[in-house]
Amino acid sequence: MTLFQSGATYERISKADAGDEDGVIRQGEDTEELAARRGIPIEGRRFRDNDKSATHGKHRPDYERLMAAVQRGEVDVIIVYMLGRLWRNRRERAEGIEILRKHGVSVLCVKGPELDLTTAAGRLLAGLLGEVDTFEVEQMSEREQREMRQRVERGEVPTGPRCFGYTADGTEVIDSEAAEVRKMFEAIAAGASLSGLAADLNQRQILNRNGREWTHNAIRWLLLNERYAGLREYNGTTYSGKWPAIISEDQWRQAVSILTDPARKKSPGSARKWLGSGLYLCGICDDGRTKVTSAQRSKSSVKGAPYESVRTYKCSGPVKHLQRAAEPIDQLIAGTEPGQPLGLVPRLLVREDAGRLLVDDERPDMDELNTKAATLRARLKNMTEAFADDDEADALEFKRAVRRVKERLAEVERQMTNPARAAVLGELVHSDDAVAAWAALPLDRKRAVVDMLMTVTILKGGPGRAPFNPETVRIVPKIG
Structure with missing residues (x-):
């Protein structure tokens, strides 16, 4: 028993x-x-x-x-x-x-x-x-x-789930996915938001490695993953891997710096829907930090006819003392509508000296670099004029000489360029059609450009239904 x-x-x-x-x-x-x-x-x-x-x-x-x-x-x-x-x-x-x-x-x-x-x-x-x-x-x-540790030191491919952009064994790049990875790193450097990147991928029906739609956190994990730069971290030490890198180490470290910046908003939230939401400042508070939010009133009817009130920007503070129609303000800043004057941003981008927007004015050797650049540009001009006047000049020798001078000029201009400005503005400044390039940007990229170029403060408007007055929007340039 x-x-x-x-x-x-x-x-x-x-x-x-x-x-x-x-x-x-x-x-x-x-x-x-x-x-x-x-x-x-x-x-x-x-x-x-x-x-x-x-x-x-x-x-x-x-x-x-x-x-x-x-x-x-x-x-x-x-x-x-x-x-x-x-x-x-x-x-x-x-x-x-x-x-x-x-x-x-x-x-x-x-x-x-x-x-x-x-x-x-x-x-x-x-x-x-x-x-x-x-x-x-x-x-x-x-x-x-x-x-x-031995596997990491040898640079062997990490095991585990497939990494978006790579084959299942991690030894080869999938070109179509790798192209999307590069776009993500370039976009985050240019001021895109994680929610905006996810929305763009989902809209284009680009699915993640599991065949599902992208989320804010999935994009963040991808951009923080050192594997895309051909690196692997183990116990606080970074090792080089033997698999093909999709982006450079500098691009990866830039993304990590952006995403781990304490000043960056941590909550995923939802992507902004309007250009100035959380970006433009309230001119009545005028404290340099209280921003505006946007509101679209619900549809209604007036005398039986459908009516939708205009979208507005209003103070986000506890006292709603500012409310202005949003469209005229956004048109003033960013407009590209046919028949309407160009907004301030596209007007800056089409100027002949738009390249100056990329210059790092705080470099201590900027005067020296400006002198070198001016000298090289003058040399190119003189070479071209001399070649045009010399009927016996060797065209091949001329092309070689011009190429060498242009390469030296490009290096000097690279040293003059502010990396942060280049990431946000470079694509626009170097575009053959800056207005079209600006119009094609997604909203979060446009917001990053506006934020880099200027501080926009919305002041009190005129009484009643007075026409929009551009002077009721204060623009303070941040560059130049």
Whole structure:
């Protein structure tokens, strides 16, 4: 006759493929057979955690239910395949032994001894066996970490889920996906928002590696992933990898700097819908920090006819003392509508000296660089005039000389360029049709351009239905 009257079984496998329960089923068969052999009634007290590691204290729902049953006095013996299936770390083992001691519960192992945890000898043996289990786990972990470090030092391709832009084994680039990755890095450097990037990809039906739509967090994870620059970080050290890089290390580090900037808004939020929302300042507050938000009033009807009120910008502060029609202000800043005057931004971009928008005025050697650039430009002009007047000049020699001078000029201009301005404005300044390029930009990119070029403050408008007066919008240039 068994001494135990209310047994429970517990099975656990640390790692199992999705849907694979063969391991815990085998454990269950063995524990059930031991219970039957010892005449211990189970009566449905079966507890099972599949694919649940105990080493790092991960949540194990059935283990917690088992301990709760012990504390209610419903269990007097726990049957496990081996002690290591019950506990694999010191903290949990110590807590579990104390619970079982307090409630007079023993442990039976299919592969191991019977442990009476109400006795000092039983607790000692449980502790010793547990330490052996912990030693084996920690030793295995040390081997795995050493193997991982060796793989990283050798530059081997990381294992795990497929990385967007690469084949499943990570050794080759998928050209179409890699092109999208490059666009993402270029766009974030140019002032795009994560939500805006996700919206653009989803609108173009470009799916992520799992065949799903993109999210704010998925874009962020991609841009922070050093793998795209052919790098891999391990324990705080960066190593070079042997797989093809999609972007340069400088591009990756620039993206990390942007996304980890403490001043950057952390909440994903929703993408802005209007040019000036959260960007233009309230001129009545006039404190340099209170911005405006936009509102589109709901549709209604006037005398039976459908009517939709105009979109407005209003102060985002507690007192709604400013409310102005938004379209005339946006037209003044960014307009490209046919038959309407160009807005301030496109007018800056089509100026002959638009390249000056990229110049880093704070460089201490800017005067020297300006002199070099002017000298090289004059040399190009003189060379062209001399070639035009010399009927016997060698065209090939002329082209070579011009190419060398242009290369030197390009290097000087590169040194004169502010990297942040180039990222946001470069595409527009160097475009053959700056107005069309500006009009084609997504909204978050336009907002970044406006924010870089100027501070826009909305002042109080005229009374009643007075025509829009541009002087009620204060523009302070940030560049030039």
